Amino acid sequence: MKPRITDSTKNASNTKPKIADVAKVAGVSPTTVSRVLNNRGYIGEKTRTKVQQAMEQLNYFPNDIARSLFIQKTYLIGVIFPTTSNPFYGQLIFHLENIAASMGYKTLLCNSQGREDKEKNYLKMLQRNQVDGIIAGAHNRRMEEYDIPSLPVVGVDRYLSENTPVVSSDNYDGGTQATQLLVNKGCKHIIHINGPISLETPANLRRKAYEDTMRENDLTPHTYEVGLDDQEKIIEKLFDENPRVDGVFASDDIIASRVLREAKNRNIDIPSKLKVIGYDGTETTRLLLPELSTIQQPIKEIAEKTIEILIKQINGDNGDVQLETMLPVTLIESETT
Amino acid sequence: MKPRITDSTKNASNTKPKIADVAKVAGVSPTTVSRVLNNRGYIGEKTRTKVQQAMEQLNYFPNDIARSLFIQKTYLIGVIFPTTSNPFYGQLIFHLENIAASMGYKTLLCNSQGREDKEKNYLKMLQRNQVDGIIAGAHNRRMEEYDIPSLPVVGVDRYLSENTPVVSSDNYDGGTQATQLLVNKGCKHIIHINGPISLETPANLRRKAYEDTMRENDLTPHTYEVGLDDQEKIIEKLFDENPRVDGVFASDDIIASRVLREAKNRNIDIPSKLKVIGYDGTETTRLLLPELSTIQQPIKEIAEKTIEILIKQINGDNGDVQLETMLPVTLIESETT
DNA sequence: TTGTATGCGTTATCAG
DNA sequence: CTGATAACGCATACAA
Numbered sequence: 001m002k003p004r005i006t007d008s009t010k011n012a013s014n015t016k017p018k019i020a021d022v023a024k025v026a027g028v029s030p031t032t033v034s035r036v037l038n039n040r041g042y043i044g045e046k047t048r049t050k051v052q053q054a055m056e057q058l059n060y061f062p063n064d065i066a067r068s069l070f071i072q073k074t075y076l077i078g079v080i081f082p083t084t085s086n087p088f089y090g091q092l093i094f095h096l097e098n099i100a101a102s103m104g105y106k107t108l109l110c111n112s113q114g115r116e117d118k119e120k121n122y123l124k125m126l127q128r129n130q131v132d133g134i135i136a137g138a139h140n141r142r143m144e145e146y147d148i149p150s151l152p153v154v155g156v157d158r159y160l161s162e163n164t165p166v167v168s169s170d171n172y173d174g175g176t177q178a179t180q181l182l183v184n185k186g187c188k189h190i191i192h193i194n195g196p197i198s199l200e201t202p203a204n205l206r207r208k209a210y211e212d213t214m215r216e217n218d219l220t221p222h223t224y225e226v227g228l229d230d231q232e233k234i235i236e237k238l239f240d241e242n243p244r245v246d247g248v249f250a251s252d253d254i255i256a257s258r259v260l261r262e263a264k265n266r267n268i269d270i271p272s273k274l275k276v277i278g279y280d281g282t283e284t285t286r287l288l289l290p291e292l293s294t295i296q297q298p299i300k301e302i303a304e305k306t307i308e309i310l311i312k313q314i315n316g317d318n319g320d321v322q323l324e325t326m327l328p329v330t331l332i333e334s335e336t337t
Numbered sequence: 338m339k340p341r342i343t344d345s346t347k348n349a350s351n352t353k354p355k356i357a358d359v360a361k362v363a364g365v366s367p368t369t370v371s372r373v374l375n376n377r378g379y380i381g382e383k384t385r386t387k388v389q390q391a392m393e394q395l396n397y398f399p400n401d402i403a404r405s406l407f408i409q410k411t412y413l414i415g416v417i418f419p420t421t422s423n424p425f426y427g428q429l430i431f432h433l434e435n436i437a438a439s440m441g442y443k444t445l446l447c448n449s450q451g452r453e454d455k456e457k458n459y460l461k462m463l464q465r466n467q468v469d470g471i472i473a474g475a476h477n478r479r480m481e482e483y484d485i486p487s488l489p490v491v492g493v494d495r496y497l498s499e500n501t502p503v504v505s506s507d508n509y510d511g512g513t514q515a516t517q518l519l520v521n522k523g524c525k526h527i528i529h530i531n532g533p534i535s536l537e538t539p540a541n542l543r544r545k546a547y548e549d550t551m552r553e554n555d556l557t558p559h560t561y562e563v564g565l566d567d568q569e570k571i572i573e574k575l576f577d578e579n580p581r582v583d584g585v586f587a588s589d590d591i592i593a594s595r596v597l598r599e600a601k602n603r604n605i606d607i608p609s610k611l612k613v614i615g616y617d618g619t620e621t622t623r624l625l626l627p628e629l630s631t632i633q634q635p636i637k638e639i640a641e642k643t644i645e646i647l648i649k650q651i652n653g654d655n656g657d658v659q660l661e662t663m664l665p666v667t668l669i670e671s672e673t674t
Numbered sequence: 675t676t677g678t679a680t681g682c683g684t685t686a687t688c689a690g
Numbered sequence: 691c692t693g694a695t696a697a698c699g700c701a702t703a704c705a706a
Contacts, residue, residue: 018698019700028677029678030677031676031678031701037700038701043675044676062699063700065405065406065467065698067701068682068700069400069700070682070699070701074402083427084427084430084431084434085619087427087621097446097447097448107445108443109434109444110438111431129443130402254625283422284422285625287591288590288591288594289626290598356683356684367684368686368692369691371686372691374684374685377685377686379691379692380691381691384691384692399683400684402684403682403683403684403685
């Protein structure tokens with residue numbers, strides 16, 4: 001009952017055809033084949049079609065490895081982030097790959113999991129693979145490993161090293177809008193939750209904006225720092241230590257969702273007793289937790305700007321790349337405020 | 338105030354050092370350098386250290402492109418899925434890349450967005466790049482394009498072509514468990530929501546299991562088909578047409594979350610009036626929507642098995658690869674049932 | 675308009 | 691134990 005495997009007429013021999021094979025079939029020289037492949041120089045119409053037919057017949061695919069070796073360019077970019085599993089990075093990487101592909105670049109994916117050793121290994125791997133550029137938003141502190149001579153690098157929401165361009169959302173404005181919204185809604189005891197301040201990231205501006213806005217409104221700022229694995233514990237502590245808390249600005253939507261959960265556990269009504277606002281506003285979060293108010297990052301625009309700057313650098317236009325780009329955020333007011 | 342850029346002592350010239358450069362510095366032949374690089378053949382201890390020092394000094398990185406060209410192997414695998422933005426694919430791709438990396442393979446990322454034209458382009462791109470293998474779970478129907486002579490391919494939850502191995506969760510068992518749970522909880526009017534049946538995917542077994550289980554319990558199965566863009570509309574229709582519905586088995590958690598939302602809009606209490614169960618159980622869903630009961634796929638195990646089969650094929654062990662692998666699911670009972 | 679020869683950086687073969 | 695040489699598949703300078 002198994003369907004028999006029909007003999008493919010495409011390619012009798014099992015080795016991949018190369019330019020020389022195409023040339024032989026078409027009755028021309030390898031150079032000519034290369035010419036029709038790249039539309040370079042003058043070629044007769046008849047020879048062109050002859051060659052194209054030969055390529056069809058042999059099911060020929062150009063070998064980009066050999067080509068890369070010769071032209072000294074791979075059209076490969078490395079993309080290093082903690083994990084595609086996270087909705088923000090997943091969506092960001094989707095757009096990065098998508099835009100890169102539309103410009104002829106291919107994406108080598110690296111999930112560093114926030115581990116410095118992995119990140120360094122990936123960096124070496126990418127260099128061995130002769131990538132044309134690197135996009136990263138992955139690690140803890142500045143790494144001199146990112147100072148690679150003549151290898152363009154762009155950071156997303158992370159300062160990678162001196163002189164490495166960074167693209168991010170307008171974190172200060174986002175932090176201000178989030179905090180001010182809670183204030184406007186009458187919250188008096190507003191707490192901020194953020195990642196460790198030791199991470200040198202533009203996202204720290206969210207915290208600064210929070211603190212500034214609190215002070216401008218004669219309120220006392222209070223920030224809790226969380227890591228990746230201690231979020232639940234810290235949030236419990238937050239509630240234990242601050243029974244009067246009536247507003248929380250979480251630096252991302254995952255943390256915000258954990259706050260909502262803990263509030264539910266404690267029978268604290270949202271939003272009458274406690275208002276919560278997050279940050280990111282990914283598609284997935286909007287879908288699964290639409291009731292969460294949040295500051296939405298312009299993820300697609302961040303990706304576009306990042307690729308634009310990277311490719312500008314790859315092409316040697318180093319003159320007019322700005323070191324820091326901040327894109328506008330959008331306040332999404334929903335049911336938790 | 339700008340910090341001055343300290344002259345790097347690593348590499349004065351701006352061109353990447355190659356084996357010949359290392360050889361020159363170490364005072365040996367390129368062959369010898371290659372030998373210490375690959376630990377091949379016999380090498381004197383002194384020459385080895387001499388060479389290693391030279392590599393350090395020049396900050397030498399082997400050129401994997403050139404190496405690939407010679408050894409006829411790239412250690413590259415192509416990964417084609419609709420989008421990393423989706424929590425299920427994001428998590429799956431994370432594990433795939435992670436495991437591949439641990440085995441020395443690099444991942445070329447392709448987001449096909451469910452579009453056949455994009456998928457075909459990616460397939461060509463991957464072949465031009467001489468990938469050693471392809472993992473895909475991306476498209477609508479079988480494509481003969483996946484029948485590539487001597488290029489290993491493994492599908493995840495998708496039948497790609499005859500003779501292409503597939504790895505998936507045990508969809509039939511998952512569908513049975515989900516449906517039976519609703520039945521056990523007393524639901525009489527259980528509706529199933531699934532993707533178009535025209536997709537030739539093992540996930541269709543979820544539907545079959547639902548239908549079989551319903552009949553075994555003397556209930557009438559009723560399935561609504563949704564695409565990517567019409568989910569909200571179809572779900573509204575479902576409620577309009579079935580006022581007595583008291584149970585919904587959605588074929589993924591995103592759909593399930595939309596059902597929950599619509600139920601809320603209509604003031605239908607969950608779970609007393611309506612019970613809902615989804616499918617996937619990704620980290621993100623569990624985090625953002627923990628109240629949702631679901632059938633959890635063993636995503637990491639799926640990734641492991643997929644890579645195992647792919648690499649087995651890459652290594653030419655074609656004998657004992659099974660065409661279809663189904664991994665066990667886990668019922669997560671939460672608050673929506 | 676087309677063909678010949680060379681080299682991209684690496685490794686394997688074979689000789690010393 | 692080490693070195694010279696050819697070849698992987700391709701694209702360019704140069705020749706015809």
